[in-house]
Structures are given as structure tokens and as C-alpha cells.
Amino acid sequence: MSGLVDDLIAALGPEAVLHQLEDLRVYAYDGYRSGDALPSAAILPRDTKEVARAVRICGEHGVPIVARGAGTGLCGAAVPPAGAAVISLARMNRILEIDTHRRRARVQPGLMNLKLSDAAKPHGLFYAPDPSSQKISSIGGNVGTNAGGPHCLSYGVTTNNVLGLEFVGDDGEVYRCHQDDPGYDLTGVLVGSEGTLGIVTEIDVRLRRLPEETRVFLAVYDSLDAASATVSEIIGHGLLPTALEMMDKVMIKAVEEAFHAGYPQDAEAVLLVEVAGSREGTAEAEHAVARIAKDGGALTWRAARTQDERDALWAARKGAAGAVGRLAPNYYIQDATVPRTRLPEALRAVEEIAHDHALIVANVFHAGDGNLHPLLLFDRRVPREVEAVVRAGTEILKHCIALGGTISGEHGIGYEKREALPLVFSTQDLAAMVRLRDTLDPHALFNPGKIFPSGASCAEVREGHAR
Amino acid sequence: MLADAYAPLREIPDLDVIDGSQAGVFRIGEQRARLAVRPRTHAAAAAALRACAAAGLHVVPYGGGTAQTLGHPPFRIDVVLALDLLRGIHAYDPHDLTLSVEAGTTLAELAQTLARAGQHLPLDGAQPARATVGGLLATGHAGWRAGTYGRPRDLLIGLRTALTDGSQALSGGMVVKNVTGYDLGKLHAGALGTLGVILRANFKVMPLAPARRFVAAALPEGTRASVLTRIDTLILRPSAALVLRGWEGELPWKSGDEGSIAVMLEGAAGEIDRATRDLRSALGAAGIPGASIFDQARADDALAQLNDLWGSEIGGRSAAYCLRDDTTRLISWAAMLERIAVTEQMAVDFAADLLDGRLLVRLAAPTGHALRSSLPSCEEFIRKEAPGARLLHAPEWARREFPVWGGEPSAIARMREIKRAFDPAGTLNAGRYVGKI
Ligand SMILES: Cc1cc2nc3c(=O)[nH]c(=O)nc-3n(C[C@H](O)[C@H](O)[C@H](O)COP(=O)(O)OP(=O)(O)OC[C@H]3O[C@@H](n4cnc5c(N)ncnc54)[C@H](O)[C@@H]3O)c2cc1C
Numbered sequence: 001m002s003g004l005v006d007d008l009i010a011a012l013g014p015e016a017v018l019h020q021l022e023d024l025r026v027y028a029y030d031g032y033r034s035g036d037a038l039p040s041a042a043i044l045p046r047d048t049k050e051v052a053r054a055v056r057i058c059g060e061h062g063v064p065i066v067a068r069g070a071g072t073g074l075c076g077a078a079v080p081p082a083g084a085a086v087i088s089l090a091r092m093n094r095i096l097e098i099d100t101h102r103r104r105a106r107v108q109p110g111l112m113n114l115k116l117s118d119a120a121k122p123h124g125l126f127y128a129p130d131p132s133s134q135k136i137s138s139i140g141g142n143v144g145t146n147a148g149g150p151h152c153l154s155y156g157v158t159t160n161n162v163l164g165l166e167f168v169g170d171d172g173e174v175y176r177c178h179q180d181d182p183g184y185d186l187t188g189v190l191v192g193s194e195g196t197l198g199i200v201t202e203i204d205v206r207l208r209r210l211p212e213e214t215r216v217f218l219a220v221y222d223s224l225d226a227a228s229a230t231v232s233e234i235i236g237h238g239l240l241p242t243a244l245e246m247m248d249k250v251m252i253k254a255v256e257e258a259f260h261a262g263y264p265q266d267a268e269a270v271l272l273v274e275v276a277g278s279r280e281g282t283a284e285a286e287h288a289v290a291r292i293a294k295d296g297g298a299l300t301w302r303a304a305r306t307q308d309e310r311d312a313l314w315a316a317r318k319g320a321a322g323a324v325g326r327l328a329p330n331y332y333i334q335d336a337t338v339p340r341t342r343l344p345e346a347l348r349a350v351e352e353i354a355h356d357h358a359l360i361v362a363n364v365f366h367a368g369d370g371n372l373h374p375l376l377l378f379d380r381r382v383p384r385e386v387e388a389v390v391r392a393g394t395e396i397l398k399h400c401i402a403l404g405g406t407i408s409g410e411h412g413i414g415y416e417k418r419e420a421l422p423l424v425f426s427t428q429d430l431a432a433m434v435r436l437r438d439t440l441d442p443h444a445l446f447n448p449g450k451i452f453p454s455g456a457s458c459a460e461v462r463e464g465h466a467r
Numbered sequence: 468m469l470a471d472a473y474a475p476l477r478e479i480p481d482l483d484v485i486d487g488s489q490a491g492v493f494r495i496g497e498q499r500a501r502l503a504v505r506p507r508t509h510a511a512a513a514a515a516l517r518a519c520a521a522a523g524l525h526v527v528p529y530g531g532g533t534a535q536t537l538g539h540p541p542f543r544i545d546v547v548l549a550l551d552l553l554r555g556i557h558a559y560d561p562h563d564l565t566l567s568v569e570a571g572t573t574l575a576e577l578a579q580t581l582a583r584a585g586q587h588l589p590l591d592g593a594q595p596a597r598a599t600v601g602g603l604l605a606t607g608h609a610g611w612r613a614g615t616y617g618r619p620r621d622l623l624i625g626l627r628t629a630l631t632d633g634s635q636a637l638s639g640g641m642v643v644k645n646v647t648g649y650d651l652g653k654l655h656a657g658a659l660g661t662l663g664v665i666l667r668a669n670f671k672v673m674p675l676a677p678a679r680r681f682v683a684a685a686l687p688e689g690t691r692a693s694v695l696t697r698i699d700t701l702i703l704r705p706s707a708a709l710v711l712r713g714w715e716g717e718l719p720w721k722s723g724d725e726g727s728i729a730v731m732l733e734g735a736a737g738e739i740d741r742a743t744r745d746l747r748s749a750l751g752a753a754g755i756p757g758a759s760i761f762d763q764a765r766a767d768d769a770l771a772q773l774n775d776l777w778g779s780e781i782g783g784r785s786a787a788y789c790l791r792d793d794t795t796r797l798i799s800w801a802a803m804l805e806r807i808a809v810t811e812q813m814a815v816d817f818a819a820d821l822l823d824g825r826l827l828v829r830l831a832a833p834t835g836h837a838l839r840s841s842l843p844s845c846e847e848f849i850r851k852e853a854p855g856a857r858l859l860h861a862p863e864w865a866r867r868e869f870p871v872w873g874g875e876p877s878a879i880a881r882m883r884e885i886k887r888a889f890d891p892a893g894t895l896n897a898g899r900y901v902g903k904i
Binding site for chain 2: 101102145146148152156157159160169174175176177179180181182183184185186187188189191192193209212232235236238239240277278280281283284285337338339340341366369370371404405406407408409410411412413417421424425426428429430431432433435436437438439440451
């Protein structure tokens, strides 16, 4: 192993290679879990050439590589297996170009998501995908997980806003792919592949014009059912607000105590609705959505009057997960998607499952997309609770699948859900995916052990491949 | 010898086998199929594919046959795999805004189903009465509203394909947000059926805009340049905006010295009224006097006519290219091509997409023979200015000789590996794709 570190230092210089235990600890976790084992090195390249060099050296040593953005991922995708090398893109964090005319930007992967919209704002533009973690997650990491966010309801998720990529392949070569280029859409398959197909070193993204008008509303309900039925109604009427988020009572309380943004603490559920666009369009959309919300039993329908009020509501929504720390020592955030008409059923099931396992659940999620995020509260020190959370989490996934949904809407599969993948896909389906993996990374150099089931089921996958 | 190779196909249940002159209705450019198979089920499609791969037969998947002149000519055509019996809506709940449809369904049929629920799939194909969902996905064709709604890959949420080993592979699902497993739909969209055969596709669909208006105006001398900048500054963005020249008899409005401009507006009624006012004053300021206005169904028809231009071929004597760049540069290329065409005695028609930076240009000679002598100078000009230009249709000789897809991408070697992994015997559409994959 020391041979690896020596070679890396010789090629990239000592300041780009960390290998002391206390330094490595920082690279052994992500937002889902801290790894049981340490990587053998953390590499901090300054440019694409250095990434390529590092990949080649690791390849020669047969040491697997885990790309790391900001480490905020929620499925363990950035957690290195023991002895792997981490390539952190943190130092490659520049905006390379903003083309205001064609509304595009070229950025390095280590750039924090929000920084791009901040830089585009003076040009009247913004970058649409806005995960709640946008201040603390990198665009490279967003590409890795195909991140979503509240505003993806109308603007699409990361994959719909990434036009092209530069990446380093397992052979240490630098490749460019772009949706406008001929050939297979490598951009499309790399986005969301959790660092298993290559290391992304540059990203071409689409920027959008800031809307002329933005209105934000709060609809308050005395039952979770009524709120979720309203969401199904809004979508069923063919209305697509720019964002349609929901919080339940437990969540509202935590958020309000933390942020004092003006969420009503006695409500069972609230919908946070945003409509944006032209003056005429937003006025019509507001009218239509407000009517459905009230018909659906909203106790109040309140507009945020000022920019400050809007910002406060959104800041509280985006900070929700953090606020849960007030309620319990630990929480486990589940991520699953159901067809929008099945939302009320799905939420009822979540409630029942939590109840069966004597767990408290807090809901805060992208309702308009049917993307649930139940947070199961627990105390890591109590083994019974840990076990209950694991079982409840799996039951929720199974229930969502039964409703026609799937096991991850935006957080990814990583370590967390790889064993659940066969619940959604057949052996043949998985074999086709593994075929791509085996083609672009035949030696499993990039992020081994993620996404696909391990052990026996993996052998099954390979068997399927051979058939 | 080959007759024997076909024998296993006749054993497959739910597979119609058509040979002799009847198979000739399936045309691939200037060639006709000698044998076609029509699966009635997904399983039959997968079995047929496996049988062909095992027998070393070359297969051309076939939807409506509207884009079979895309790409290089195939190395060989042994079997046409026609998907016209795999048609119909598999699942559709308008309240979910998602839909699952069989690959052989025509775009027109799909649009009708959706329209009944006040919805649409805003992916515009040419000749929707014939073009199929599978073909649209395989070609990755982006119509004139792609700058607004995205390309086929962007609205695709799930895909079922048949692979040459006889397996069927699903990716994605029936939800609008999904990061479960690799997004293989992206791999097949635009792959021209070289990796697998598309059986069924799931899409997110959208509400039809309550108001739709199409505005077209002739461009008098000296107005083209200024109209480009004015369109760019409109606050209410149109869903499509084009500058056109030529296409005589194919468009229902008048053209001026510098062609015409066509704009599609979609939105709420109040929005459209304001957008129309803004557009009129922008056109007025650019020196463009009157405009024709088409509303609702007539607007949809006008847009459909524009989308048909993508497939507008003049039998054996025309070629069409698609170039991408900044619109100002595209328009200047179009003007230069017009000059070259004059010396070469060719007709030039073009359509420039002002929202997505694309130029569709069709070059036509008086005869197929004349095209052969005059097209190479245009090809040379285009390759020099826009190496990535794509040849959309042309007679076979041109598609054999010219770099149809533009330059080779930097990852071409990796793409060949992907092809080998998914189609080891080179069964599917061999020779047609990028780098003659
Ligand atoms: C409070 C909080 C709120 C969140 N809210 C949301 C939300 O609303 N929506 C959402 O989608 N997610 C959310 N997340 C999850 C997380 O922020 C996203 O998954 C994010 O995209 C991860 O970015 P990162 O830079 O932290 O990536 P990391 O965690 O470092 O990495 C994520 C994956 O991407 C890979 N990767 C990173 N960089 C590269 C690269 N350059 N090339 C190739 N692969 C790479 C990694 O190997 C790993 O597989 C939230 C997380 C937290 C903690």
C-alpha cells in the first residue's frame, strides 16, 4: 500500500495526497454512515490531468477509487471500502464559463451547487436543480446521485439540466461527452451512476432565466390525508406548480422551533406551494391551485407577501432535516417514490408501519413528484430502536413498490439499498445494467460494492449476464 | 444456406413471418426487405432477436419507416423486425401524468389518447401518422419544441428493451423521479436500435396548454438579422421560434425576400395575449409589417407542418443536414450555402431553431444525377464550418461516403465496447451508427 502513496506523491506532490490516519478519517463517512474502515489515501487533485494520473496509478496498483464531492450523500455511495483511494474533487471548484447568450455554464465538479445560481443571478439566470443540501453539496456529487430538489417538479432533475461532461475513464483517459455529440448518450448514463463508471471532471449545465414573478403559498390542513389528497388533485388537474412540498405535524414543530419562519404549529400538515413564471401565468395558476387546496379542506391559504417571507419559508423547508436533531438523537431518512395518485395511501402506510414498530415518524417531502422522505426517529444507543428502524425502512420500500413506485427518488442506492434492488428489477434487468458496468469499468476500479447486490445475488446477476 | 438460417424464426410462437414480395413494403433507403418478422408479444420479439443473432442474421428494427434513411446504409439486411403489431397504450392514468406505451404505437395515436384527457407528450416527430414511439426514441429526434420541453430522453421515465441474447431488460419505472439502478433508457434513446430493440416506453406527460397560438410573418429585405436579437429579448418565451427560407408549397404562410419567421406560443390565455402583443411590437420594431395568426387546433397543425420538414425528402435528389451553433452563425452559414447552391444549380431550403441553436438545411438538385456532382462541394463547406453537422437524409451513395454523424466522439472506442457488450454478433443495424458501429 505504501507503494501506492509513494507513487501518488511522486506524481501529484505531497500536498495533494493525504495518508495519515487522522486525515483519512474525514473521508470515511458520508451523510448516511461512517465507514467501518479507512481508505488508504485521500487524493486532492487540482485539475483533470491530475485526476487522470491518480486514476492510472491506482489502476496499476489495483486499488479501487471512490470519487468524493462534499460527502453529503445519504446512501453511503461515497463511503470507501477498506483500503480504497478516495479522490476528492474539493479543490476543483471553479466556474469555468457562463455563456449568458446560450444560457449554459461550464463548471468543475467540486463547485457547491448554490454558488452557481449565485454567480448566474446577476445575468438573470439560475441553475434549476436545488437539493435541500445545495449550500453544502457539490455539483459533481449531484451528478453522481442525479440529485433532485423542490424545484425539480417543473424544471427536471440533475440529468435534465446537465448537457455534457468531461470524465476520466478506468483507463486513465480523459473523455468528453455531450448531448449534442453523436454516439451513445454517455452523459445520460454517467449522471446518477454514483461514481461507478468514471470520475467526472467538468460539467456543462443548462441555465434558465429567472422567472418574472414568483409567488409562495402555505396551505394548512388538519389531516395528513387531506393534504396528500390535495396534492394528487392538483397534479390530476394537470397543474404543475414550480414546487409542491409537504410537511407533517412532527416536522412542522421541529422546523418552527428552529427557524421561526411562520409555520403554524398546531397544523397536522402544510403544503408549501410555489408558482413562478409570467405575471399572467402565475396569477392563473395561483387561482386554480388555491381553489383545489380549499376544496380539499385547507383551513387557511396564505400568501408570503415579501421576498423575506418567501425566503424564510424556503430556508425552513430546506433546513428541515437539520431541525429534526431537536426531536431525537438520530434519524433515518427514507427515500422512495410512488405515482402521485397513490400518495395518500403511501402516507397512511408509512404512518401505520411506524406505529407498528413504535417509532415516531416525521414527513417532509417533494409531494408534487410523489417523492416521500419519512424520517424515522430513534436513538442509536438503543438496539431495539435501531432494529425497528431498519425493519420499518424496508417495509416502507416494499409498500411503495406495491403501489407502483420505486425505492429511491433522489438519494441513490449506494451501500444502503443495494440488497433491495432485486425488489424492483429482475435478474435480466440487472444483468443489462451490470453489462454496462463491466464494459466501462471491467475491473471494478470505480466504487466497487455500490448499487448492485453483493454476494449470492451478485453471482445471480452475473449468471443472468452469461445467459 | 440463408433459407435454413431463417428456419428457426418460423418456429417462434406469436411471430408472423413475411417473405417474398410482401416483405418488400419494408424499405430501408433504396433497399427492400426480403424477409420481415412481426412479433405480437415482447417474448416473440426477444426470441426472434436471439434466433437471428444465433444464426448470424443482420436485423433492422422497423417502426413506421419514416427515418430509415438516417445513418449510414446498413452493411446487410437479412431480417426486418417490424414493430407495428406491438401497439397500443399499456397503462395510462391521466391523474398521474404518466403513460406507458408499446413501441409500435404511432405518434398520432398516442397524441389522440392524450388529447382526450387534455394532455400531451410534447415530443414532435415528423409524419406522426406513421412515425412510432420506438422510432422517435431510437433516433432521439428532437422536434422544434425541444428547446422548451426537452428531448425524448428527458421525458422518458422507463424503458423495456429486447436484447440480442433473448433477454428483456427494464430500466426506470412509472414514477417521475427515480434513481434506482442505471438509467439505461438514456443509453437506448438515440442509439438507433444498435444496442437493443425498444419494446415499451414510459413517459411523463403534460397538461396541454389551454391557449396555443402560432404566429408567422414574412421577412422583408434586411430584417432577418434584427429579428434574431428581438426574439431573444422576449420576456415570455415562445415554445418554438424559427426563421425559415424556401419550403415552397410546404408551409401555409407567405415568405418574404429573407424568408419568414414562425413562432409557437403556449400558455394561459392571458399569457398568450400579452406574448402576442410583445411579439407584434418586436416584429414591428424589426420592420416586419403583418403576421398570420393561427389558434388552437390550427396552431397545432401549423406546428405539425413545421415538424414535417425534418422528414421532407425529394425522392432521390435531395439531402438534409442539421448543424448546431449560435443562431447568428447558423443564419450566416445558411446564406453562404445559398450562394454555393446558386453556382451548383441547387435549391436550398432551411429552418433555423432560434431557441435551441440548430439549422435544418435541405439541398436539392434537379436530378439525382445532378445531386451526385453538386452535393460534394456543399458537404465540403459544411464539414469545414461545422464538423459536427449531421446528415439526416441523402441517397445511399452519399450516406456511404460522407461522415453522416459528424466527427467521431472522443469516447468512440468505449462506445464500440458498449456495442460489443450488448450486441456481440453485430446483429442490430450493423454499420449504420456513429463510426459505422
Ligand atoms: C441536509 C441534507 C439535505 C439533502 N437534501 C437533498 C435533496 O433535496 N435532494 C437530493 O437529491 N439529495 C439531498 N441530499 C443528499 C445529498 O446532498 C445529495 O445526494 C448530493 O447530490 C450529494 O452531493 P455531494 O457533493 O455531497 O456528493 P458525495 O456524497 O460526496 O457523493 C455522492 C456520490 O457521487 C459520487 N461522486 C461525487 N463526485 C463525483 C465526481 N466528480 N465524479 C463521479 N462521481 C462522483 C460519489 O462517489 C458518490 O457515489 C441531502 C443531504 C443532506 C445532508
